[in-house]
Structures are given as C-alpha cells and as structure tokens.
Amino acid sequence: MIFDSENFSHQDTTVATLLSGWRLVEQNEYLFTKSHQHVSYYPKIYGTCGSFYLTEYVPPDLSYFPNFLITKEVSWNMRVTVAMEILNITESMDKNFHEPLHFCDVKVWNYGISPVGEVKVIDTDSMYYESDLTDTMGKLNCTSHEHCDFNDCHGFCVLTTGKCRPQRTNNNLQKICQDILSDDPKNFFAGLVHNPPTDLSYRITTLVQECANPDGSHGILSKARSPTPAVYYHKLRHILQKSLVLYKTTQNAHNKYV
Template sequence: MLVSLTHAVRRKFRSLYQRVLISSILLGVVVFSFSYLSLEFCYKILSSSSLSHMCNQYKQNQYSGALCEELCNGESFKDFKCPHNSMKTIMFTAVKNNDIYAIKLAKHITDDLTWRDKNGLTRYPEMLEFQNIIKQYITITYNVTIEDTVIHALLTQEIDPHNPEQMLSLWRLFKDNNYMMGKLYEEESIFPNILGSCGPYYATENLDSIQPETGLRHYITIDWEGRLKFALMIMEFLHRLDTIKPEPLKMCKVEPHHFGITFDKRIKYQTAQYILSEFQLERLLTDGSHCEVDSDCVYEYCLGKCDETRKICTGQQQNNNLQIVCQYIFKGTRLFPGLLSTAKAPSSLLALLNICIDPSKNEKQHIPNRLYAPTLEIGSKLYNEIKRIHDELTFRA
C-alpha cells in the first residue's frame, strides 16, 4: 500500500515536472519568436513604410522641405534602420556622409487651418495670414518673438504657393514641442540639432547613449566611476538649463536613458516633451484648479503651490530641476536604485542626496517660499562631493 502510494506521488511529480518544463519551453519559444518578429517588423516593415509614405506624399506635392529630395532620391542617404534606443519619437535612422541622422515625426494634431467656402471648396490661409498665425502661436506658447522676415523666409522656402496644403504639415511641426525647442534653443546645444524637414518628418543629429547599466543586479558590481562621471555631466547640463535666457527651462520629467552625447562629447537631452520654459510651466500650474494640498497641483514631477485661503493652484513651482534629478535619477527607489544609490556610495554623498530631495526641514537649504527647491549652495556641495569621489577613483587608477 505504501509502495503504491509512493509510486503514485512520483508519477504525479514527474507529470507536473514535465508540464512545467514543456510550458517553460513553449513560453521561451513564444517570447523568442515575438522578439524576433518585432525586430523584423521594425526593420523590414515599419521603417520602410514610414519612408515610403513620406516619399509618396512628397511626389504628390503634399509634403515639402529640403530633406524630401535627399531622403527619396536613393542617393544621399543609406543604411536605413530602426533606432537602437527607446525613443518613441524616432521613426528610423539613416546615414549621410558618415553622419547618422535620426528621422522623427511630429505629433498628430487635431486643429485644422482650413475651412470650406460657400461652394464647398477647401480654403487655406493666405501666406501673410499663415505667417501671423505662426508668429502669434510662438509668442503665446513660448513667450518668444520671432522677426517677420525670419518667418517669411521660412514659408517662402518650404511652401509652394500652388500647393497650399503643404502648410498643414508645416503647422504640425510648429505645434510639436520637440521640434520647436530644438529650433528655439539651437545655439544653447541642449537638444539634438534640427537638420532639415520633409512635411511633418524632421531630422536631427543622432545621439549615442551614455547611461551606465542600472538595476538591482548592478547595485553592488557596477561601473562606479562611470556613474559618477555621468552624474557630473547631468549636473552641468542642469546648470545650462537654469541659466538660459530670457528664462530658465524646467524638466518636469526626466529619464536617464534620454540623455545622449554628440560625436564631440557634448551632453544633450533627446526629447523636449516634458521640458518647458518657466513661462509655460507657470501657466500650466496656474490653472485655477481646486486643491487642498500642494500635491494636488502637479505637472508630472513639477510640484505647484496650493493657495491655502482660496484653495486654488498657483503658479509658483515648489521644487526645481535639481530636486527632480536628485529624487528620480540619482536616488531612485528600493526596487530601482538610482545612479548614485549604490553600495559604493559613501554616507556623505547619500546625506547630501537626502537634503537635495527634501530641503524643507531647514530654511537655509531651500529657496525662500519654495520648500522643495534646494539652493544653489546645496547643488554646489553635491557637485563638489561627486567630483571629489570621482577624482579619488581616477587618481587611484
């Protein structure tokens, strides 16, 4: 009886083991096949489809731009590929004269410039009217004034007067924050350079990733020197954002893998989707929404202020770029440790990180009337501490 029971248990165990093993193998095959098909779909279908659509629209005079002919003639560009990073804005990359171009697509918009006349025919704005529309939009959105001659020259180059529908895709470019930030802050070199456009598609320089490996597996065994160097580069980048004229830029969401580096070793940020001017952010935060506490007044990682008397959100940001980077990039969470939150980080560095994340406990550590915005002095101390640790490692090597 006992022997029979033992054999029965063994048979059930073998049967269960075989099922688990077969299920694991099938799951592995499915995952591998999905990954392979996704890669093939991206390389063979998605990029080719985007390029084919662009060129067809160009041949039908729907799209315009100097980049159209270069991309579609089959001579200027070669080696078309899907991007090797997680940037969803990049449709594909291509090589021209040994330089890699990232081809992006402006976001879809719902507003229309056209209307129908009494005969049911589609009408477009006159060129001067379209010029004024663009100028007003840039002034209202970015608090920046563009000279009429600059806008006029752009429209003359990009739009064929016999094909006014081309202004629709150009309008789409102007409504895309990634494109506009790249154009408006080109001289500051904080976003990838805009290298041309074709309809709603535009090309930028391609950036190489500089993010060291992160995650629990690298909590102890990591490239500590590489992380420190990356942190210093990020802080130098933040200084550039804070000193931009006429007003600083605010990073309301930041991801380490969105930082990239140019061929001449300059750090830039891949996307401006959540980067706003101070003017833009104040307008977002001051929307008159009802609130009870400051955390009711947020835009992504940017924390606003709740008026205790009127119970409405006001426009004064309570944290700043440095606090956001310290919390979400440098420290992270227990499950996903940040760039500097490792077993190798000395207590002096971790203490400064904690102050940077929450400077509200001491008036001297935060900017007046902004409880969660660490002062420049805190930023300087943190930078110097990171540099000290990095230099010591470099000297030992």
C-alpha cells in the first residue's frame, strides 16, 4: 500500500479503523450475540470500541453452587426458579429457531443472573446451529467416539470407515441435567437441585439422574451418547413446581411457630 505523505494521518486512521473492525467481526461470540439481540436470554450489546465491545453486566452467581470456597447458599426456592429458567432457555434453543441450536460448552459460569433475576447465557462462543455442527462433525476422521466430540456436543465414530457420523449423539437437555442440575465435577458436586425437600428428594434425584444418563452410563468420566427425550422438560418442570409449593408450605408453617 502506498501512502500519500500529506494525507498519511487520515489514511493511517482509516486503516486502523478497518483493522480493528475486522478483528471485531472475527470474534464468533460477538457476531452470534449481535445477531441474536432479539433473544431475551442473550446479553445486550451496548456499543463497540475498536475490537472491543460492551455488554450488559450479567455475572455468574456461584453461590447457587456452593463448594469449599463458597459457604453462602441460596434458598431452594431461588435455585429451583433459576433451574426452571435454564430449562426454558434450553427448550427454546431446541424449538424457537429456524433449526436446533446446540450449546457445546455447558458450565455453571456460562450462565449469568441479572440483578432482577433474569438468567442469561453469557458465553456464546460455543453455540452452533445444527447444520453447521453436523457438517463439521461429518468431515472429521476418527478412531474413537471422543475424536468426534465438540466439547459437550458428543459425536459418534463409525469405526469401519474411520469417519465421524454427521450427527450429535447427546443433546442440550442431557448436558444441562448432567452439568447444571445434578451433582457433577463441573458444578463442584453441588448441582442446582442439590438437597431437595425431603418428601420429594428421591423422586427429584432419580429424575435428574435419568435425564443426565439416558443411555444408563454413570460415573464421573462417563459420556452419554444418547439424547434425553424431550418429555423430561415436562417431567422436570412438574416435579420442581411441586417442590416449590411444598417448600413454601413448609416455610409458612415454620414461620408460624417461630
């Protein structure tokens, strides 16, 4: 590129602007979030400056997942409310777009909670529409199923051909149950629905485990390679809603005699 010495400053600024703008649009997370500003559970983008962009402040609240570093614990009522919001978000990803949207990096700190209690997905770098994900999977070579995995989006290796099948084997709901709702290393062995009300403890724990392990696989290192049936959205909402009623009744009875 040849610069005119008299207009060097202007040209230099223009080039810098173009380069910073290019660096911005190269960020998948920015592009995805920007193109989904109409969706309530993605953070709002307020503006950009060069290759940086400013979003609303929606930090993860790890007090919902207490561990040896965090002793504060929120109530069952609050935890179940957040759990049901995450279930709603997950089902929306399955149904409310032109094709299913896959979240391939499910972690407790990838969800934020606003000051008014809104749950939002704050890490969109690993969001893929189904056609993009399966097209990429189908181009991979493999000698084991793990070679076909995209983080939490598990694949399947056809050992006779050494190629990955263009298909995700688990689904978003399975990972939400495993890594968010149930006790798991990713949530410090304290999932959102840990310590449920005694009267419903067995039913809730069993249902969450069925959801997390649809193919019967168990153990810390197990990787489910079957999708959780969509009926578990209804089953989980029903039992969690029932637990809220029980929790409020118990709290009211307790307060009455305090």
